[in-house]
Amino acid sequence: MTDSNTINTIIERKHATKTVLIGIYSGLVTLFVCLIGMVETFGARDIIGGIISMGHTMLIIIAVGSGAVAVKTLREDMSTPGATINKPAFLVEIFVGVTTGLIVGATLSIFVFATQLVDMRSVLINVSPGLLEMLTLQQPASQVMMTITVLGSLLGGIGAAIFNINPRIRLPLVLGLTSVVSLGMLRDMLKIVLSREGWPSVLLNFLVKNQGLSIAGATTIFATTVALVIIWPHLPKIYDKTVRIIVTYVPKVLQFAVSIIFTIALTMRVFWFIGISDKDLPILPSCQAADSSPNVDLAKCISILSNDVSTTSDLLGTNLATLVSTIITVSEILVGSLILLCFIFAIWNIRQNANLTDTKSTLEDPNNALLIIAKRNISAFFSVALLVSLPILLGVFPSEVLLNVGLYMLMGFGLNIVVGMAGLLDLGYVAFFAVGAYSTAILTSPRASIELGMSFWAALPIVVLVTGATGLLVGAPVLRMRGDYLAIVTLGFGEIARFLFLSDWFKPWLGGAQGIILIPPVSIGNVQLIGPHKLYYLIITGCLIALFISARLRGSRVGRAWMAMSEDEKVAETMGINTVYYKLLAFGLGAMIASISGAVFAAKLGTIFPHSFNVLVSITALSLLIVGGIGSLPGIIVGALVLVGLPELLREFTEYRLLIYGAILIFMMLSRPEGLIPRVRQTRELDDQELSQDAWLHDKNEANNGSSVTVT
Amino acid sequence: MQTDSHPILELRNIDTYYGQIQVLRQVNISMPAGEITCLLGGNASGKSTTLRTILGMVTPSQGSIHFRGERIEGISTTELVKLGVSMVPENRRIFGRMTVRENLEMGAFLRKDRKEIEKDIERVLNLFPRLRERLKQLGGTMSGGEQQMLAMARALMSRPSLLLMDEPSMGLSPLFVQQIFKIIQEINEQGTTIFMVEQNANMALSIADYGYVLQTGKIVLNDTAQNLRDNKMMRKAYLGET
Numbered sequence: 001m002t003d004s005n006t007i008n009t010i011i012e013r014k015h016a017t018k019t020v021l022i023g024i025y026s027g028l029v030t031l032f033v034c035l036i037g038m039v040e041t042f043g044a045r046d047i048i049g050g051i052i053s054m055g056h057t058m059l060i061i062i063a064v065g066s067g068a069v070a071v072k073t074l075r076e077d078m079s080t081p082g083a084t085i086n087k088p089a090f091l092v093e094i095f096v097g098v099t100t101g102l103i104v105g106a107t108l109s110i111f112v113f114a115t116q117l118v119d120m121r122s123v124l125i126n127v128s129p130g131l132l133e134m135l136t137l138q139q140p141a142s143q144v145m146m147t148i149t150v151l152g153s154l155l156g157g158i159g160a161a162i163f164n165i166n167p168r169i170r171l172p173l174v175l176g177l178t179s180v181v182s183l184g185m186l187r188d189m190l191k192i193v194l195s196r197e198g199w200p201s202v203l204l205n206f207l208v209k210n211q212g213l214s215i216a217g218a219t220t221i222f223a224t225t226v227a228l229v230i231i232w233p234h235l236p237k238i239y240d241k242t243v244r245i246i247v248t249y250v251p252k253v254l255q256f257a258v259s260i261i262f263t264i265a266l267t268m269r270v271f272w273f274i275g276i277s278d279k280d281l282p283i284l285p286s287c288q289a290a291d292s293s294p295n296v297d298l299a300k301c302i303s304i305l306s307n308d309v310s311t312t313s314d315l316l317g318t319n320l321a322t323l324v325s326t327i328i329t330v331s332e333i334l335v336g337s338l339i340l341l342c343f344i345f346a347i348w349n350i351r352q353n354a355n356l357t358d359t360k361s362t363l364e365d366p367n368n369a370l371l372i373i374a375k376r377n378i379s380a381f382f383s384v385a386l387l388v389s390l391p392i393l394l395g396v397f398p399s400e401v402l403l404n405v406g407l408y409m410l411m412g413f414g415l416n417i418v419v420g421m422a423g424l425l426d427l428g429y430v431a432f433f434a435v436g437a438y439s440t441a442i443l444t445s446p447r448a449s450i451e452l453g454m455s456f457w458a459a460l461p462i463v464v465l466v467t468g469a470t471g472l473l474v475g476a477p478v479l480r481m482r483g484d485y486l487a488i489v490t491l492g493f494g495e496i497a498r499f500l501f502l503s504d505w506f507k508p509w510l511g512g513a514q515g516i517i518l519i520p521p522v523s524i525g526n527v528q529l530i531g532p533h534k535l536y537y538l539i540i541t542g543c544l545i546a547l548f549i550s551a552r553l554r555g556s557r558v559g560r561a562w563m564a565m566s567e568d569e570k571v572a573e574t575m576g577i578n579t580v581y582y583k584l585l586a587f588g589l590g591a592m593i594a595s596i597s598g599a600v601f602a603a604k605l606g607t608i609f610p611h612s613f614n615v616l617v618s619i620t621a622l623s624l625l626i627v628g629g630i631g632s633l634p635g636i637i638v639g640a641l642v643l644v645g646l647p648e649l650l651r652e653f654t655e656y657r658l659l660i661y662g663a664i665l666i667f668m669m670l671s672r673p674e675g676l677i678p679r680v681r682q683t684r685e686l687d688d689q690e691l692s693q694d695a696w697l698h699d700k701n702e703a704n705n706g707s708s709v710t711v712t
Numbered sequence: 713m714q715t716d717s718h719p720i721l722e723l724r725n726i727d728t729y730y731g732q733i734q735v736l737r738q739v740n741i742s743m744p745a746g747e748i749t750c751l752l753g754g755n756a757s758g759k760s761t762t763l764r765t766i767l768g769m770v771t772p773s774q775g776s777i778h779f780r781g782e783r784i785e786g787i788s789t790t791e792l793v794k795l796g797v798s799m800v801p802e803n804r805r806i807f808g809r810m811t812v813r814e815n816l817e818m819g820a821f822l823r824k825d826r827k828e829i830e831k832d833i834e835r836v837l838n839l840f841p842r843l844r845e846r847l848k849q850l851g852g853t854m855s856g857g858e859q860q861m862l863a864m865a866r867a868l869m870s871r872p873s874l875l876l877m878d879e880p881s882m883g884l885s886p887l888f889v890q891q892i893f894k895i896i897q898e899i900n901e902q903g904t905t906i907f908m909v910e911q912n913a914n915m916a917l918s919i920a921d922y923g924y925v926l927q928t929g930k931i932v933l934n935d936t937a938q939n940l941r942d943n944k945m946m947r948k949a950y951l952g953e954t
Contacts, residue, residue, distance in 0.1 A: 557821075560814070560817070560818060560821070561821065563807070563809070563810065564807055564810070564821075567807045567808065567809055567810070568805055568807065570769070570801070570805075571801055571805045571807070572818075573788075573789040573790060574767065574789055574793060574798070574799040574801065575793065575818050575819060575821045575822075575866075575870075576789075576790050576794060576821050576822035576870065577821055578788075578790045
């Protein structure tokens with residue numbers, strides 16, 4: 001008894017210091033974000049219009065988080081073997097939470113108090129009246145300190161209390177609040193998208209109120225998320241059942257016909273959108289005349305159509321010109337659907353390869369096999385449909401964001417071949433991106449020194465080859481280096497490339513600091529792909545091709561060789577792997593993929609400067625690999641969306657971009673070192689094998705003991 | 713068993729330097745086909761350098777290496793593997809992040825005959841039944857002994873005519889060492905010539921046909937295994953007799 005008591009008191013004392021420490025750290029973090037001006041910058045944007053700003057939300061999150069972290073640490077300490085109680089009492093937890101919150105609040109209130117005594121602005125320029133106004137909550141100076149401290153402890157207490165709510169309620173609650181906060185942060189984007197034609201304007205007025213979300217909008221979003229989270233676990237079952245019904249009761253021909261019609265409609269819409277064809281949805285000819293917006297109200301269409309069915313039949317029956325245009329339309333449809341089918345098959349293939357081992361057993365049942373294939377087709381179709389219609393739905397500015405995400409995603413796929421597969425840490429990857437962009441510029445721009453004036457498509461193969469050769473050039477001297485040394489040398493190469501582009505020496509050809517201007521846009525036939533919403537299709541095609549190549553490479557002989565090489569180069573050589581060849585191959589392929597990204601980048605901007613190709617590009621590409629999970633292909637997509645997409649959407653972030661990158665990377669290394677979406681094999685196989693492994697060891701030890709007796 | 717009078721691999725008067733430091737001095741070793749040859753020696757005697765020289769990772773400054781009569785010094789490791797030499801590296805060094813099966817397939821990297829590879833996987837699994845239970849397990853999660861088995865199985869996957877082994881007994885429990893050496897003997901009986909570098913002289917000489925003793929880069933003793941076991945100096949220096 002006395003023993004366990006002393007253990008408990010020790011833990012409590014140890015924990016008291018820990019709680020205070022967590023409080024102090026959180027207080028310092030709060031001070032830090034205030035002093036660097038983050039709180040004030042973020043305060044300019046409201047989450048809920050006129051009620052709460054992003055800056056306040058940030059402070060609240062820190063206070064609540066400190067309470068939650070303190071309680072979590074307490075629980076972890078308590079559950080160590082030797083302690084009698086595994087879970088601390090509810091009141092103790094609340095007390096811990098309140099204490100940390102109190103410290104955070106007190107730190108902030110002391111800071112506010114100090115600002116009233118001394119003018120700090122001469123040293124800390126961010127301690128502005130605006131910040132103080134935010135922190136004091138427009139209260140008289142006498143009450144401020146009290147209010148902040150009490151608020152801090154309250155929030156800390158809430159943070160602790162979160163742990164004691166039933167997880168069934170906690171999850172929807174937390175996710176609901178998160179969705180409100182994130183949609184509030186994306187208010188500008190929401191406004192841009194919703195104010196486009198085609199979206200009902202009621203939605204915009206309902207959700208958005210001048211500076212942020214409206215109260216009603218926030219409540220609706222919260223309620224919707226909660227409802228979604230609650231029905232989420234049932235969704236796969238519902239989906240399963242629906243697909244099963246479709247597979248068993250709807251005849252194959254009909255399924256096929258519906259998917260073809262969908263494909264045609266989608267293709268026509270995209271063609272209309274890009275501007276290749278001026279006909280939207282030929283099935284509804286009159287709608288086109290009535291309204292040229294792509295998001296025309298379907299109900300309106302149907303009403304018009306039902307009014308003049310006769311005209312439609314006339315159009316097809318008698319008018320020769322219409323007949324000709326119909327033929328053209330049909331041929332367009334054929335070409336478009338062929339392209340789409342290629343995508344679908346590519347994605348289907350990848351998924352099949354990925355799931356082959358899991359589904360082998362279920363595939364033996366023919367009914368299940370049919371179901372799985374149907375599900376795959378449907379999900380592949382809808383993901384392609386979504387990808388293709390994104391710019392149509394979202395408009396130009398969000399497409400610009402998506403285009404930038406796509407550029408980095410493509411680079412991510414290329415860098416993944418070098419870093420993720422071949423294990424060569426390359427920090428100068430931007431060089432290949434730059435070579436791709438510059439060679440495109442030289443080959444296509446009429447202002448370039450050589451005045452070739454080629455079209456983008458004619459230049460692309462040359463660009464890819466030239467950059468691939470550059471990859472080999474960079475790869476050759478660093479063949480014997482590994483790890484940190486390779487990283488440093490490639491970092492140097494990246495900078496050298498930038499300085500060469502900048503230098504006076506190459507100025508006659510590369511334009512020095514002025515760069516190269518007048519790069520013509522990409523064109524398909526007579527249509528010029530100007531504007532991000534059109535270039536989006538180009539980059540998405542590139543990404544899909546890169547994804548396909550990467551997925552195929554991974555399972556191939558080359559992928560195996562890279563994997564062996566990245567694990568143990570010397571042993572790989574004794575397996576007969578020609579490491580020189582495979583290293584150069586990795587560098588070359590990676591460079592080629594980056595060059596496509598660079599080419600699109602050049603065509604997008606029309607002008608390129610050496611300053612666009614600084615080391616930050618390499619770092620971003622590498623960071624998105626790390627955040628997503630090195631070697632994981634879905635991880636690259638998620639990583640690009642998080643690291644490139646989010647900062648573009650939140651203009652306030654740009655100033656603190658690197659700070660946030662650093663924070664995210666540190667956080668990732670601490671809590672999820674294998675990335676957001678780790679490669680499947682790394683987690684799965686390690687987990688379920690360890691048990692059997694140990695069991696065998698115990699067995700063996702006994703056998704060993706037995707036999708050693710007989711030997712001696 | 714083949715009665716080939718020619719040695720499958722032969723080192724003649726090899727001198728190897730690391731920079732200014734001479735590591736091997738006039739080393740002569742011959743590996744008769746179908747036999748087990750072992751190279752004994754203490755720490756820093758040049759055992760591993762001998763292997764590195766054979767594998768082409770360092771080039772000898774003097775002397776010649778002959779494989780089936782042809783000179784091969786200075787060719788790359790990859791070329792040597794193509795000729796039919798395979799290696800079980802020191803400390804196992806299996807691919808820890810690959811499954812056992814993938815490790816075995818890596819061993820057959822240069823071969824393209826899928827059906828024969830499958831047959832060979834069966835063959836090595838019969839030799840090392842424990843690996844069969846762990847085909848889908850990651851190499852890095854296995855015990856040291858199992859990893860040694862995997863390293864040997866992997867080396868056999870290229871169907872080598874000569875198998876080089878660097879300290880197969882290192883870091884293994886005595887029982888496992890016995891097991892491993894039994895399997896080495898078995899492999900040899902199936903027709904593979906074996907060249908083994910060992911510190912555990914007792915074990916090595918119990919299965920070898922011929923032995924060399926290396927001291928500070930020089931071959932100081934070479935004889936049949938039987939004679940070496942009876943050699944007085946040998947017994948004192950390596951076999952732990954007083």
